[in-house]
Amino acid sequence: MAYLELDGVAKQFGAQTVVDDFSLAVGKGEFISFLGPSGCGKTTTLQMIAGFLDPTRGAIRLEDKDLTAIHPAKRGLGIVFQSYALFPHMTAAENVAFGLEMRNVPRNELAERVRAALAMVGLAGYEERHPRRMSGGQQQRVALARALVIKPSVLLLDEPLSNLDAKLREEMQIELRQIQRTIGTTTILVTHDQNEAMSLSDRIVVMSQGKIEQIGTPQETYEKPVSAFVSQFLGKTNDFAGTIDRTAIPARLVAGSWSAPAPAGLSGPVTVSIRPERIGFGDEGLGAKIVTRIFQGNHWLFQCDSECGPAIVIRQNDGERQPAEGDAVRLTWRPEDMSVRARTVT
Amino acid sequence: MSGLAEERNARAPWALTAPALMLFVGVLLVPLAMTVMLSFHDWGQYKGIEPVFILKNWQEIATDSYYAEMFWRTFRIAILTTLLTALLGAPEAYILNRMSGRWKSFFLLVILGPLLISVVARTLGWALLFGGNNGLVNKLLMSAGVIRFPIPFMFTETGMVVALAHVMMPFMVLSVWAALQRLDPQIENAAMSLGAGPVTIIRRIIMPQIMPGVLSGAIIVFSLSASAFATPAIIGGRRLKVAATLAYDEFLNTLNWPLGAAVATLLLVALVLIVVGSNALIERRYAEVFR
Numbered sequence: 001m002a003y004l005e006l007d008g009v010a011k012q013f014g015a016q017t018v019v020d021d022f023s024l025a026v027g028k029g030e031f032i033s034f035l036g037p038s039g040c041g042k043t044t045t046l047q048m049i050a051g052f053l054d055p056t057r058g059a060i061r062l063e064d065k066d067l068t069a070i071h072p073a074k075r076g077l078g079i080v081f082q083s084y085a086l087f088p089h090m091t092a093a094e095n096v097a098f099g100l101e102m103r104n105v106p107r108n109e110l111a112e113r114v115r116a117a118l119a120m121v122g123l124a125g126y127e128e129r130h131p132r133r134m135s136g137g138q139q140q141r142v143a144l145a146r147a148l149v150i151k152p153s154v155l156l157l158d159e160p161l162s163n164l165d166a167k168l169r170e171e172m173q174i175e176l177r178q179i180q181r182t183i184g185t186t187t188i189l190v191t192h193d194q195n196e197a198m199s200l201s202d203r204i205v206v207m208s209q210g211k212i213e214q215i216g217t218p219q220e221t222y223e224k225p226v227s228a229f230v231s232q233f234l235g236k237t238n239d240f241a242g243t244i245d246r247t248a249i250p251a252r253l254v255a256g257s258w259s260a261p262a263p264a265g266l267s268g269p270v271t272v273s274i275r276p277e278r279i280g281f282g283d284e285g286l287g288a289k290i291v292t293r294i295f296q297g298n299h300w301l302f303q304c305d306s307e308c309g310p311a312i313v314i315r316q317n318d319g320e321r322q323p324a325e326g327d328a329v330r331l332t333w334r335p336e337d338m339s340v341r342a343r344t345v346t
Numbered sequence: 347m348s349g350l351a352e353e354r355n356a357r358a359p360w361a362l363t364a365p366a367l368m369l370f371v372g373v374l375l376v377p378l379a380m381t382v383m384l385s386f387h388d389w390g391q392y393k394g395i396e397p398v399f400i401l402k403n404w405q406e407i408a409t410d411s412y413y414a415e416m417f418w419r420t421f422r423i424a425i426l427t428t429l430l431t432a433l434l435g436a437p438e439a440y441i442l443n444r445m446s447g448r449w450k451s452f453f454l455l456v457i458l459g460p461l462l463i464s465v466v467a468r469t470l471g472w473a474l475l476f477g478g479n480n481g482l483v484n485k486l487l488m489s490a491g492v493i494r495f496p497i498p499f500m501f502t503e504t505g506m507v508v509a510l511a512h513v514m515m516p517f518m519v520l521s522v523w524a525a526l527q528r529l530d531p532q533i534e535n536a537a538m539s540l541g542a543g544p545v546t547i548i549r550r551i552i553m554p555q556i557m558p559g560v561l562s563g564a565i566i567v568f569s570l571s572a573s574a575f576a577t578p579a580i581i582g583g584r585r586l587k588v589a590a591t592l593a594y595d596e597f598l599n600t601l602n603w604p605l606g607a608a609v610a611t612l613l614l615v616a617l618v619l620i621v622v623g624s625n626a627l628i629e630r631r632y633a634e635v636f637r
Contacts, residue, residue, distance in 0.1 A: 102541035
């Protein structure tokens with residue numbers, strides 16, 4: 001049964017629809033990411049759950065109670081903001097204690113919970129520091145401790161890692177996942193970073209222009225993208241124009257010189273979407289010429305000029321001899337590795 | 347790098363600031379030093395100013411209770427004006443900061459209004475509003491039932507404080523506004539999500555963070571009010587003298603320049619001590635917020 005449920009939620013600012021028909025059921029303890037480019041409505045959706053914005057239409061329910069009827073201060077959600085929004089005039093411990101004070105937690109219990117929360121995020125000993133004397137990563141941890149110490153029913157993270165440098169961001173991702181697993185808080189993360197969404201979440205909600213494009217596990221969204229937007233937003237991909245020929249017996253899917261038995265259902269012009277690491281060089285297949293070859297340590301990146309336009313291929317650096325720049329090659333892949341969508345001919 | 351070039355580099359800032367420094371010395375430091383020297387000169391009804399070194403003027407200020415009363419009044423008015431601008435200006439700035447674009451610029455103009463009008467015209471305007479028992483302000487207050495008898499505004503400290511607070515308000519509002527702009531835009535949402543109500547948010551989150559702004563605004567308002575001339579001269583008139591109007595009278599009516607210079611010097615020294623002292627206190631107290 002759904003723990004947190006969004007049902008046909010929409011938000012309009014004047015005539016502009018920022019979020020439209022957003023429906024999602026989140027299970028208890030699940031880690032969900034809202035992924036999309038800036039302006040896709042992911043933060044707006046998060047703010048509607050938090051209560052800083054009221055939905056124009058639709059319902060938000062938490063354990064079957066109407067969340068929109070509850071004042072934001074009474075919702076009991078933990079929120080980590082992109083800017084952290086720590087209280088600069090309070091020490092780390094005072095920041096963390098604030099939410100407990102608002103709940104009139106007795107003094108002894110409060111001190112103990114603050115200490116435990118700061119220890120959980122690895123900041124034991126930093127109780128008396130002021131936020132401005134802490135590094136970005138430390139501030140981020142204080143913000144996380146402050147949100148978690150109130151034992152929130154749902155943890156909302158609004159691009160919490162985007163202000164950190166790459167190395168620290170990776171460390172925090174691992175830590176965030178571990179903390180979330182340990183305490184089992186239902187979590188919603190808003191991010192524009194597909195790696196972050198994929199490495200952290202149980203399920204990803206890919207959004208574009210206020211609408212949900214796809215909901216699925218990281219693997220599903222990566223390997224079986226339902227739209228061109230999803231396949232391009234989540235990592236690199238090749239989109240080849242192909243045709244399904246139902247007159248041939250048996251029916252075949254053709255893209256340039258590459259062909260395979262046609263999948264069921266579709267007919268006519270289609271887009272064949274295939275990840276660069278699933279393409280191999282073979283004796284037959286799509287004709288291409290290698291334009292550039294880039295060595296990237298554990299793998300090679302080839303940019304090719306194929307019969308169906310530009311293509312990228314990634315090959316493991318497994319010691320095999322790789323084709324050189326200017327070589328004519330044949331690109332081939334297994335039919336189960338591609339996804340095929342209907343294509344509108346323009 | 348060669349030693350010569352370094353030496354030239356070390357001299358360059360001085361050379362570049364020399365014109366401004368000379369102007370500063372010429373029009374500020376020299377007249378100031380001359381005023382201080384003047385305060386030690388002698389003066390008589392018939393002999394005029396005598397360039398000798400005596401402490402007569404300073405002794406007179408120190409012993410005559412008239413001066414003590416006058417300085418006490420000056421600072422009392424300045425303190426009350428500062429309190430009034432802080433009490434009204436800080437909420438005003440907070441509301442202004444929350445307004446949407448077009449209204450914000452309109453009301454900012456309204457707040458800056460007093461600074462755009464000539465000080466004499468504006469103070470005379472207040473004199474018209476206050477004007478005796480039949481002044482507009484008294485009539486309004488009485489018909490609204492706030493007071494039963496007219497409050498004397500003209501030639502009183504109350505009137506001076508009200509008129510001064512009006513013109514000083516922009517300094518307070520702008521100072522608090524600058525502090526508000528430094529606030530994280532999500533900070534109120536953060537406090538709200540942790541369960542804080544609107545009063546708690548203002549008292550525990552907003553107030554402590556804008557306090558440095560209020561205090562630096564208070565320093566500006568206090569020093570400007572203590573040395574204000576036009577408003578006390580018109581509203582206070584001949585009877586209620588403050589340091590600035592007294593110095594003016596000594597210079598231009600009694601023609602006792604040395605005594606006027608002593609009053610002006612004392613006002614300056616007292617103000618500098620108060621401003622520097624309170625500034626140091628504020629910076630130490632709010633080191634975390636200022637950083």
